[in-house]
Amino acid sequence: MFSRFFRKSIPCNDSDFSRFIVRDEQIICPVKPTVLIRGCQFNSNHYRNEFFGKIMGVCSARLRTRRMERQAEFIAGRYLASRMLLEKGIDNKHVGRGCHGEPLWPLGFTGSISHTSNQVVCALACKSDIRYLGLDIEPTLTSPLAGEIEGLVINPDEKALAIDNGILPAQLVSMAFSAKESLFKAVSHEAGTGFGFDSARVVGFHGTGLTLELSTGISSSLPKGRRFDCFVGQHRECILTLIAE
Numbered sequence: 001m002f003s004r005f006f007r008k009s010i011p012c013n014d015s016d017f018s019r020f021i022v023r024d025e026q027i028i029c030p031v032k033p034t035v036l037i038r039g040c041q042f043n044s045n046h047y048r049n050e051f052f053g054k055i056m057g058v059c060s061a062r063l064r065t066r067r068m069e070r071q072a073e074f075i076a077g078r079y080l081a082s083r084m085l086l087e088k089g090i091d092n093k094h095v096g097r098g099c100h101g102e103p104l105w106p107l108g109f110t111g112s113i114s115h116t117s118n119q120v121v122c123a124l125a126c127k128s129d130i131r132y133l134g135l136d137i138e139p140t141l142t143s144p145l146a147g148e149i150e151g152l153v154i155n156p157d158e159k160a161l162a163i164d165n166g167i168l169p170a171q172l173v174s175m176a177f178s179a180k181e182s183l184f185k186a187v188s189h190e191a192g193t194g195f196g197f198d199s200a201r202v203v204g205f206h207g208t209g210l211t212l213e214l215s216t217g218i219s220s221s222l223p224k225g226r227r228f229d230c231f232v233g234q235h236r237e238c239i240l241t242l243i244a245e
């Protein structure tokens with residue numbers, strides 16, 4: 001069911017970070033070529049406090065008090081984002097953190113970040129090309145866990161649609177969970193915090209993923225019934241979903 005993202009390794013010449021950032025690669029989404037996507041694997045055992053200041057300057061001082069694993073995933077995401085911005089000619093800009101946890105991108109750009117315990121992915125695009133951008137990576141859910149959260153993530157109509165399309169309920173829960181989180185990140189600047197799993201539903205499947213439809217209106221540009229195509233792919237052992245419109 002999953003589409004493929006193509007991967008290309010990028011040499012990591014940054015000796016300061018070389019033990020922390022263990023692999024750095026470009027991820028190519030075949031249907032969204034204008035979105036730059038990068039992923040890296042990181043090892044939080046090699047995270048060092050000084051990385052925070054190097055990447056963030058004095059920003060987000062509150063995060064410095066969080067446990068080391070959280071600081072490591074946060075800094076791995078910001079490291080990736082700053083390298084991607086540098087590629088676009090933007091130097092010395094911190095990607096800050098807004099009051100709802102959203103990344104704050106430099107003027108003219110939009111992006112999205114997601115991590116697991118040892119991987120981080122980041123998507124970046126020009127605001128003039130893409131208005132809604134959301135990316136999410138999740139380890140594939142095991143059947144028992146998918147069963148436990150099924151009622152939270154999907155409704156009976158979505159489940160019936162999946163079965164009609166030959167998709168197992170556990171597979172749908174994994175995909176829908178990630179796709180809805182991607183959608184939340186894509187629209188949160190207009191939706192605020194009141195967006196839950198029941199704010200959108202899966203209404204179809206296509207060659208590269210699935211279609212989500214808003215169950216309630218969010219704003220004049222995001223009315224009830226607005227549809228978003230979500231690319232669903234496999235990245236290493238995880239599901240990676242992308243919304244970019």
Ligand SMILES: CC(C)(COP(=O)(O)OP(=O)(O)OC[C@H]1O[C@@H](n2cnc3c(N)ncnc32)[C@H](O)[C@@H]1OP(=O)(O)O)[C@@H](O)C(=O)NCCC(=O)NCCS
Binds near residue numbers: 184195
């Ligand atoms: C934001 C949220 C979706 C993150 O999901 P997650 O699987 O726990 O974690 P991920 O690693 O995929 O994503 C975390 C990143 O999302 C980004 N993020 C957080 N809040 C965000 C927001 N309001 N808008 C856009 N991006 C946001 C951040 O970059 C964050 O990483 P960072 O803090 O290191 O920068 C989730 O924690 C959340 O806040 N949910 C509330 C709303 C909800 O549950 N909706 C149901 C899904 S529809």
